[in-house]
Amino acid sequence: xxxxxESGGGLVQAxxxxxxxxxxxxxxxxxxxxxxxxxxxxxxxxxxxxxxxxRWGDGNTYYADxxxxxxxxxxxxxxxxxxxxxNSLKPEDTAVYYCAATDQNYVWSERKYAYWGQGTQVxxxx
Numbered sequence: 001x002x003x004x005x006e007s008g009g010g011l012v013q014a015x016x017x018x019x020x021x022x023x024x025x026x027x028x029x030x031x032x033x034x035x036x037x038x039x040x041x042x043x044x045x046x047x048x049x050x051x052x053x054x055r056w057g058d059g060n061t062y063y064a065d066x067x068x069x070x071x072x073x074x075x076x077x078x079x080x081x082x083x084x085x086x087n088s089l090k091p092e093d094t095a096v097y098y099c100a101a102t103d104q105n106y107v108w109s110e111r112k113y114a115y116w117g118q119g120t121q122v123x124x125x126x
Contacts, residue, residue: 002026002115006099009120012089016124020084022099022117036107037082039073041095041122048098052084053107062107067093089124097122 008020022037038053052073053062061073072085082099097120100113 002101004099004101004115004117006097006117006120009097009122011123011125014089014091014124014126016089017085017087018089018122020086020097020099020120020122022082022084024080024082024101035101035103037073037075038100038102038107038113039082039084040098040100040110040113041093042098042119043092043095046095048110050108050110051097054082055107086122089122091124091126093122094124095122096120 003025005023006020008018010018012018036053036055039051040048041051042048050064051067052064052071054060054073054075056075063071070086070088074083086093099117101115102113104112106112
């Protein structure tokens with residue numbers, strides 16, 4: 001099993017920044033480093049959507065068009081932690097943000113992710 005714990009959510013004004021963290025642990029995590037880690041978000045009344053992903057091995061990153069140029073995903077191998085730096089936040093970024101892990105090549109679909117964190121709320125006021 002792999003455990004994922006998110007932190008860093010909160011309330012921020014439009015134009016502001018937040019950094020989310022996702023700490024990974026678990027007895028099988030030595031194999032998770034072949035995985036990719038993703039961030040998804042779900043706003044009230046909407047489906048959960050892909051935000052960004054990063055592969056542990058080569059560090060390749062992937063972004064949804066709606067966040068390109070504003071959000072940056074990164075990883076710290078020593079801390080086994082993934083970050084999502086969110087800049088120029090907009091009210092439409094308001095959602096619960098989830099961290100997830102997958103061993104699949106296709107990183108854009110939530111159905112490919114086997115492990116999920118509990119989520120952290122991000123609220124952007126106008």
